[in-house]
Amino acid sequence: MLELPDADLAWHVRAWGRWVLERAERQRPQRGSKTELVEYALENMLSSFGIADVEQHCPNVSRDTIRLVMNRWREQGRLEMLGRGRDAKWRRKR
Numbered sequence: 001m002l003e004l005p006d007a008d009l010a011w012h013v014r015a016w017g018r019w020v021l022e023r024a025e026r027q028r029p030q031r032g033s034k035t036e037l038v039e040y041a042l043e044n045m046l047s048s049f050g051i052a053d054v055e056q057h058c059p060n061v062s063r064d065t066i067r068l069v070m071n072r073w074r075e076q077g078r079l080e081m082l083g084r085g086r087d088a089k090w091r092r093k094r
Contacts, residue, residue, distance in 0.1 A: 038069040
């Protein structure tokens, strides 16, 4: 193994640590990406669907976030609610 003076080794460790942090920052999802994921799933729903159907397409997104996006779309007139309660179905307006 190559012998490095302590000063060089410390520099290499710091450089490696900086590289790891920069790499992690690039791979971290940007804020709002879960909302975008739900919106993409809603845009691609072909027929009526429930919240559970959206959850299957967005497994890493909480039910509250899905509801928030769906209610925002309903207020904007992009979704309509076909029922109420636990088994409520939704449909995208064209």
